[in-house]
Amino acid sequence: MNLNDFLESIDKISNHKVSLVAVSKYVGNNEILNLHTQGQIDFGENKVQDLVKKSDDFKELNLNWHFIGNLQTNKINALLRTHPTLWQSCNSLNLAIAVDKRLDYTLDTLLEINIADEKSKNGANKNEAIELFHKIKQNCKNINLKGIMCMGANSDNEKLVAKSFENAYKIYSNLTKFGAEILSMGMSGDYEIAIKNGSNMIRVGSLLFAK
Numbered sequence: 211m212n213l214n215d216f217l218e219s220i221d222k223i224s225n226h227k228v229s230l231v232a233v234s235k236y237v238g239n240n241e242i243l244n245l246h247t248q249g250q251i252d253f254g255e256n257k258v259q260d261l262v263k264k265s266d267d268f269k270e271l272n273l274n275w276h277f278i279g280n281l282q283t284n285k286i287n288a289l290l291r292t293h294p295t296l297w298q299s300c301n302s303l304n305l306a307i308a309v310d311k312r313l314d315y316t317l318d319t320l321l322e323i324n325i326a327d328e329k330s331k332n333g334a335n336k337n338e339a340i341e342l343f344h345k346i347k348q349n350c351k352n353i354n355l356k357g358i359m360c361m362g363a364n365s366d367n368e369k370l371v372a373k374s375f376e377n378a379y380k381i382y383s384n385l386t387k388f389g390a391e392i393l394s395m396g397m398s399g400d401y402e403i404a405i406k407n408g409s410n411m412i413r414v415g416s417l418l419f420a421k
């Protein structure tokens with residue numbers, strides 16, 4: 211899809227600024243370059259080895275790389291060497307501490323919440339998210355928690371999906387007074403619902419890269 215058309219369609223449904231992370235996990239360098247040529251700077255990957263490779267391939271272009279996948283302990287060092295723009299998938303205190311210990315710079319980070327309580331998904335329990343946010347802030351001096359990330363309920367029922375985003379927005383609102391400024395939610399199938407419910411960062415892959 212043409213990037214400008216997509217950005218215009220976002221503008222139409224939002225009355226606030228929404229940033230776009232182009233999730234490039236399904237595509238190769240040509241597609242990334244094509245989108246960058248149209249002006250896209252922020253890209254997301256869910257595997258450390260792919261982020262390492264692509265960020266290196268494009269190091270001259272100064273793209274912003276977001277890590278959005280499950281982080282295994284044995285991949286932490288490799289991820290940190292890339293100095294990602296935003297680690298969006300911090301989902302436990304233990305993982306936060308493990309990353310914090312290895313950091314010699316400040317890493318902007320989001321707390322990933324399993325907002326729809328789905329067994330198949332990573333993320334902190336939504337009932338413990340606020341407390342966890344504070345615990346990570348207190349214990350991890352190199353981690354700069356800037357907000358939360360979640361995936362909407364995996365359902366065809368728009369009301370259910372909207373409800374999950376509403377719940378995320380409530381948690382986010384509670385945390386804005388403690389420094390939260392990013393609410394990362396919305397993917398190809400549900401970004402419109404996410405934006406209507408307050409998302410200010412969407413992560414879109416398949417729709418954006420579809421031919």
Ligand SMILES: *Cc1c(COP(=O)(O)O)cnc(C)c1O
Nearest residue numbers: 233256278397398413414415416
């Ligand atoms: C793959 C992925 C996306 C993008 O998904 P699409 O449906 O292709 O837009 C967004 N967020 C996360 C965490 C992902 O793993």
